[in-house]
Amino acid sequence: MTPLTRLDDAVQPSAPPAWPSTGDPVVCLRGAAARVGGRTLWRDVDLSVAAGEFVAVLGPNGVGKSTLVKTILGLQPAAAGEVRVLGGRPGRANHRIGYLPQRRGFDATLRIRGVDVVRLGLDGDRWGIPLPGSARFARRRRAAEARVAEVIDLVGATGYAHRPIGQLSGGEQQRLLIAQALVRRPALLLLDEPLDSLDLPNQGAVAALLGHVAHAEGVSVMIVAHDVNPLLAYLDGVVYLAHGAAVTGTPDEVINGPALSRLYGSPVEVLCTSDGRLVVVGAPEPPAVHADRHADRPSGARDGSR
Amino acid sequence: MVPGEPGPSWNPIIDLQLLWSFPFMVNAFRAGTIVAVLAGLIGWFMVLRRQSFAGHTVAVAGFPGAAGATLLGVAPVFGYFGFCLAAAAVIAALPRGRDAGYREESAVTGTVNAFALACGYLFIALYKGFLGGVNALLFGNFLGITDDDVLALLAVAVVALAVLAAVGRPLLFASVDPDVAAARGVPVRALSVVFLMLLGAAVAEASQITGTLLVFALLVMPAATAQRLTARPVASLALTVLIGIVATWLGLGIAYFSPYPIGFCVTTVAFAGYLLAHAARAGRFGLPRPRLAGGAT
Numbered sequence: 001m002t003p004l005t006r007l008d009d010a011v012q013p014s015a016p017p018a019w020p021s022t023g024d025p026v027v028c029l030r031g032a033a034a035r036v037g038g039r040t041l042w043r044d045v046d047l048s049v050a051a052g053e054f055v056a057v058l059g060p061n062g063v064g065k066s067t068l069v070k071t072i073l074g075l076q077p078a079a080a081g082e083v084r085v086l087g088g089r090p091g092r093a094n095h096r097i098g099y100l101p102q103r104r105g106f107d108a109t110l111r112i113r114g115v116d117v118v119r120l121g122l123d124g125d126r127w128g129i130p131l132p133g134s135a136r137f138a139r140r141r142r143a144a145e146a147r148v149a150e151v152i153d154l155v156g157a158t159g160y161a162h163r164p165i166g167q168l169s170g171g172e173q174q175r176l177l178i179a180q181a182l183v184r185r186p187a188l189l190l191l192d193e194p195l196d197s198l199d200l201p202n203q204g205a206v207a208a209l210l211g212h213v214a215h216a217e218g219v220s221v222m223i224v225a226h227d228v229n230p231l232l233a234y235l236d237g238v239v240y241l242a243h244g245a246a247v248t249g250t251p252d253e254v255i256n257g258p259a260l261s262r263l264y265g266s267p268v269e270v271l272c273t274s275d276g277r278l279v280v281v282g283a284p285e286p287p288a289v290h291a292d293r294h295a296d297r298p299s300g301a302r303d304g305s306r
Numbered sequence: 307m308v309p310g311e312p313g314p315s316w317n318p319i320i321d322l323q324l325l326w327s328f329p330f331m332v333n334a335f336r337a338g339t340i341v342a343v344l345a346g347l348i349g350w351f352m353v354l355r356r357q358s359f360a361g362h363t364v365a366v367a368g369f370p371g372a373a374g375a376t377l378l379g380v381a382p383v384f385g386y387f388g389f390c391l392a393a394a395a396v397i398a399a400l401p402r403g404r405d406a407g408y409r410e411e412s413a414v415t416g417t418v419n420a421f422a423l424a425c426g427y428l429f430i431a432l433y434k435g436f437l438g439g440v441n442a443l444l445f446g447n448f449l450g451i452t453d454d455d456v457l458a459l460l461a462v463a464v465v466a467l468a469v470l471a472a473v474g475r476p477l478l479f480a481s482v483d484p485d486v487a488a489a490r491g492v493p494v495r496a497l498s499v500v501f502l503m504l505l506g507a508a509v510a511e512a513s514q515i516t517g518t519l520l521v522f523a524l525l526v527m528p529a530a531t532a533q534r535l536t537a538r539p540v541a542s543l544a545l546t547v548l549i550g551i552v553a554t555w556l557g558l559g560i561a562y563f564s565p566y567p568i569g570f571c572v573t574t575v576a577f578a579g580y581l582l583a584h585a586a587r588a589g590r591f592g593l594p595r596p597r598l599a600g601g602a603t
């Protein structure tokens with residue numbers, strides 16, 4: 001792993017959030033740092049995401065993107081600085097957060113339907129079994145089933161939601177998991193590489209859906225991605241992690257040659273293709289925006305979240 | 307086979323009436339039914355969680371438990387529950403990989419497994435007159451189940467099922483999707499310990515009917531068959547219980563009229579059901595049809 005290089009001018013701890021935030025931030029990091037296994041992954045990260053904002057977390061493999069998501073969930077304590085989520089300490093309001101971990105799909109022999117997995121997102125954390133027969137039970141069940149059907153329809157998974165999830169393709173599973181994250185009408189969505197294993201048209205469709213969820217329904221959305229291009233049209237902000245630090249700002253402020261060169265400490269160019277796609281070239285670690293996933297892993301390193 | 311009895315009439319009602327005219331058979335059916343329900347439901351989660359190896363190891367630990375109890379002159383029941391729960395606790399205490407969760411049972415489980423079998427052999431060797439009982443410990447026995455035994459099985463089963471009902475939904479969540487469940491505040495690690503304890507209790511009960519080596523007849527086969535037939539959790543659980551009860555009753559009937567141990571009979575019936583379920587699914591979803599040879603020579 002690369003040694004830590006502090007950024008003196010690119011990120012100042014007191015710098016105001018780079019995209020406009022109105023009202024109370026849903027997620028707020030001040031001078032935050034993350035340590036795992038005795039190694040500091042990033043430090044002095046400032047970030048503020050307000051309701052209804054759509055923010056992408058970018059950066060090369062192993063830089064700590066998933067760790068950032070886990071820090072916001074309270075699964076990983078911050079080593080320094082302050083982290084506040086939905087007005088409290090991380091982990092306090094996780095029932096209002098929809099989370100999609102980075103993963104490689106379900107066991108092919110898992111005999112549970114897609115709808116059941118989505119349903120678990122709705123009430124899987126409830127103890128006890130409801131007593132069937134009562135009117136309240138029937139009403140609850142109808143409401144739950146309607147909500148599950150609605151959200152499955154929203155992600156366009158109705159056609160295969162009743163098949164065992166282990167038999168679905170990676171992209172189909174991914175859509176159902178997005179539905180699972182959405183089903184409780186969360187105030188904050190944390191999606192770790194949801195576009196992973198989707199083809200290009202589906203990446204565009206999911207990006208549009210998430211943009212709609214953020215801007216029309218007022219849900220704050222943070223999405224870890226390796227390719228920013230499908231998201232560009234909808235993003236309010238970008239967090240770019242590299243070399244133990246982060247740049248935050250609007251996509252234009254962050255994904256440009258000078259900003260990324262400062263972050264990496266070496267010349268980096270951002271090319272814009274004729275159709276408006278961005279390509280980062282010259283990043284010292286393997287392709288950052290267009291990533292060749294996991295090709296650069298040291299053999300001992302393990303993936304942060306399965 | 308109970309010697310001196312007539313063979314089956316092949317009329318299920320008459321045969322059941324005959325079997326139920328003996329108090330010891332009534333108790334065998336009662337005990338078998340309780341065990342089939344408990345083992346089926348716990349086994350359903352075990353299959354879903356891919357913890358069959360842990361279940362097998364817990365069962366094998368019941369063997370030295372029962373043998374040791376006999377050696378000490380204590381009722382084997384205490385040996386089964388003591389050793390099965392202890393083995394479950396050992397497995398629960400094993401350190402596991404960061405994200406491996408329950409999917410990777412460690413080599414330590416295998417070590418416990420082998421050591422338990424060796425201890426069982428030792429206890430039997432020490433208790434010279436006991437050798438005739440080895441078959442019963444390993445392959446099951448339905449004779450001599452007393453009313454008290456049935457009550458003890460029922461009490462444990464009621465407690466275990468009450469716990470399962472209380473934790474069932476979060477346990478399903480944690481089994482299917484541990485990362486998301488943990489983020490939601492479901493105590494995934496604690497649930498896995500609770501589940502192993504339930505598994506220990508279910509295995510200790512099942513061992514007393516099917517023998518320690520054949521607990522999977524009631525623990526795995528009904529669940530695996532039901533999960534093959536349907537992917538709806540509630541239907542699948544109900545079907546598991548039904549298959550477990552049918553296999554136990556048929557197994558008891560066969561064991562009564564045949565010289566084979568009960569564990570063997572239940573296993574054979576359950577396995578036949580599993581094969582049928584496979585065949586039914588293969589038929590429904592169309593195996594590649596054998597191509598017709600056409601009219602050519």
Ligand SMILES: Nc1ncnc2c1ncn2[C@@H]1O[C@H](COP(=O)(O)OP(=O)(O)OP(=O)(O)O)[C@@H](O)[C@H]1O
Pocket residue numbers: 036037041059060061062063064065066067068102294301302303304305404
């Ligand atoms: N619990 C842990 N113990 C030790 N090291 C860890 C732990 N969790 C993560 N790491 C290490 O921290 C680093 C960052 O992990 P993280 O999963 O956050 O990276 P990432 O940016 O999400 O990478 P990717 O793009 O590959 O998903 C990796 O080098 C990983 O090996």
Ligand SMILES: [Mg+2]
Pocket residue numbers: 065066067102192304305
């Ligand atoms: Mg990651």
